[in-house]
Amino acid sequence: MTPADRAPCPGAGTEDFHLRGGELWCEDVPVARLAAHYGTPLYVYSERALGTRLAMVRAAFGPAAHLCYAVKANSNLSLLQCVHRGGAGFDVVSGGELQRVQAAGLPTDGVVFAGVGKEPWEIEAAVRAGILFFNVESEHELPLLAAVGAAAGRRVRVALRLNPDVDAGTHAYISTGKKENKFGIALPRAGAVVEAIARERWLQLVGYHVHLGSQLRSVDPYAAALAKVIDFADGAAVRREGLTHYDLGGGFGIAYGQGAALDTAAVAQALLPVLSARGWAPVVEPGRYLVGDAGALITTVLGEKRQGGTDFLLVDAAMNDLLRPALYQAEHPIVPVVPRSGAGQLVDVVGPVCETGDFLGKRRELPPCRRGDLLAVLGAGAYGASMASNYNSRRRPAEVLVTGGSARVVRRRETYAELFAAEVDLHDTFVP
């Protein structure tokens, strides 16, 4: 294949998914070959795409920044290892995610732990693991953290998650920094919480945390939130003494085929001078930005159907494999893996699950497709596999990681026996 045959894939957001001779490739592997070998539905990830995005964030925020990949975006152990090789730590929101970092054999000293409702065992496990700090966003956690610190004989590092009441301009379900959201501590209340932390000998306030939501495309909310945090910190000496970090959260948006991704360098340029004047090291928690464009969901056309004036393309991937379209009305670019020539058609791409909300894309312009053809749902590396379920007793897809000219399975497809393994041979009767 000559370089002249290589072309960008519209909507891909990364050159690591591109066209050669009109067909979709991931790095140096034809996607159709992966589908033939591993079957579909199939998640395909590009290691190089992930590494490129990590390098971009590192270049933007500089060597002193703590990059903490948001594990929830895609918690596959092999991807966590790639992230670690790229020089990042982790942002976890549960004891399970912390266990994933440990199961991947990775260090936990670069982990930050957020969440509105941490359980005591989760706090204990994270203190034992020696994480970088906790992002505390509910007051009831403070005595729990202090007790675990006292038992361990060491002060527990805490960043207070503030709710700055900033509109991130994103979908309501992924907006987290407005006062009506459950996240963070509202600024009018936060002063008292800082004082409570200062009074507790087993707690150490190391900074503030803000996470405004997901899929942000503009610098402005990040700058507005920092301005509010600075105002808050300047309200009393106790609110700024001894602080070392500012965790500006994640939420770095990607294009999904429309407009541009967030300009991370612009975010860094807006925030870093303010942070360095205070001596606060930046902490960033990108998830989607690192893995979103690095992944595609490959699916096979099962058939076509015309009904009520709509042309449906029935495919073997469904909302249980990729929930985002059903949950957030998210629009992922969908492209044929090996396009046929002929007149385009306007179709709804739908899965086999028994829900009207089971669609991957609506009113999409696609070339002619027949039973057996392959489609790629692009930008599916984040909140795809990690939100997948077994609804309709469907096995979650296998996941493969492409590195250059080869691929390896990083999660095999489940067996049906695994789907109901926790429901058989229980031998448990409880009579209260």
Ligand SMILES: Cc1ncc(COP(=O)(O)O)c(C=O)c1O
């Ligand atoms: C606290 C926190 N940090 C980071 C993220 C990652 O967001 P994104 O994947 O949009 O970067 C989330 C996502 O919900 C989050 O809740």
